[in-house]
Amino acid sequence: MTINPHQNPFFQKIEQVRRRPAKVRDTHINLAHGSGGKAMRDLIDNVFVTSFDNPILSQLEDQASFDLASFSQYGNRLAFTTDSYVVDPLFFPGSDIGELAVNGTINDLAVSGAKPLYLTCSVILEEGLPVATLRRVVASMQAAAQKAGVQIVTGDTKVVHRGCADKLFINTTGIGVxxxxxxxxxxxxxxxxxxxxxxxxxxxxxxxxxxxxxxxLETDIESDCQPLHDLVASILNVCPNIHAMRDATRGGLATVLNEFAQTANLGIRLNESTIPVREEVQGTCEILGLDPLYLANEGKLVIVAPKEKADMILATMQTHPAGEKAAIIGEIIPTPPGIVLLKTTFGAERIVDMLVGDQLPRIC
Incomplete structure (x- = not known):
């Protein structure tokens, strides 16, 4: 006798259970959430898929697949980047690790001139992390992605024993054109x-x-975490031949400019009086013996452009919310090659070297 599973009450009950919306009943992450079983599937469905919902992600395959023809409408070269985020604390004035992961990856694409399109999201969770904290971070990621017009289309979840990580680490990969x-x-x-x-x-x-x-220390300073691709598009609209562009994250402004100088084998002279620094930031640095040139940023890009285009670029940037305080801060000089100089407010010059060590670890 052949049993028709569609008519058998037992199998019908199993099918009903399977079709129920996924629920995460645990209040804290445990090792089962990374085991590959039902607990992990429920976590992924209820926390990630529900938040990031889009047609590509909803296929729930081991990869996201795309129609290559859809990319050609934006350009002829693919931009591909990846980054990991281990910032401590997870939530800080003006942003959090989730928004940081999305915007940071978008900006890595943007400074190549690319239009960001898709992101991945892989998380490493420490056993004991409150599920409510994870939900908050994921919601922040989705809000940032929606604001920037990108989709989070695939990812991965791992859980490690208590003490083997610090709450939550995120890796994001981005694709743009x-x-x-x-x-x-x-x-x-x-x-x-x-x-x-x-x-x-x-x-x-x-x-x-x-x-x-x-x-x-008490201050109202917030992180500058923001997506920069729209600002970059405005800049390229008035000057497509930008010579160099990079976001100044770890290592700050000084590190980016040293990389530029060494790659071009030319010198750079900065004018300290024109570099925008908040008074509170400058004061904090003076108290702690830090240098704002090396402090991390998450919404700042550095551009090297032809001098004849500078005023037009600056005017365009200053009309954009992400560039209202844009400024010309230096020039490219022939010598000394590979060296960044700073003309101080006292009229002297000093070398701004590459960051040695780490002023502030786990900044992003």
Whole structure:
């Protein structure tokens, strides 16, 4: 006798159970959430899939697949990047690890001139992490992705024993498309080019430092975490031949400019009086013996562009919310090659070297 599973009450009951909306009854992450079984599937469905819901992710395959023809409408080259986020604390003034992961990856694509399209989200969870904390981070990621017009389309979840991680780590990978005719690289830097930044430096590093509560400091400084691709698109609209562009994250402004100088084998002279720094950031640095040139940022990009285009670029940036305090801060010089100089407010010059060590660990 052949049993028709569609008519058998037992099998019908199993099917009903399977079709119920996934629920996470545990209040804290445990090892079962990374085991590959039902607990893990419920966590993924109820926390991640529900929040990131989109047609590509809803297929629930081991990979996200795309129609290649859909990319060609944006350009002829693919941009691909990946980054990991281990910031401490998870939540800090102005942002959190979730928004940071999305915006940070978007910005890595944006500084190549690419239009960001898709992100992945992989998380490493420590046993004991409150599920409510994870939900809050995931909701923040989705809000940031929606604001930036990108989709989170695939990912991974791992759980480690208590004490083997610090609450939550995130890895994100991003894919975008670079428009035809755009080729941004420090190899193109020329003598006479100008250096432009889109606003105040050091806000993110200072916000993290204060949020850790290790020092008796009080300030209203918030992280500058923000997506920059829309600002970049506005810049490229008026000057497609930007010579170099990079976001100044770990290592700050000084590290980016040293990388530019070494790649181009040219010198850079900065003017300290024109570099935007909040008074509170400068004061915090003076108290703690830090240098704002090395503090991390999460919403600042550094541009090297032809001098004749500088005023037009600056005017365009200053009309955008992410570039209201943009400023020309330096110029490219022939010598000394590979060296960044800073003309101080006292009229002297000093070398701004690459960051040695780490002023502030786990900043992003």
């Amino acid at each position: 670079i428009p035809s005719g755009i080729d941004i690289s420090p190899r193109h830097i020329q003598v006479g080019d100008v250096v432009i930044i889109n606003g105040e430096i050091g806000n993110h590093g200072t916000a993290i430092l204060v949020a850790r509560g290790e020092l008796a």
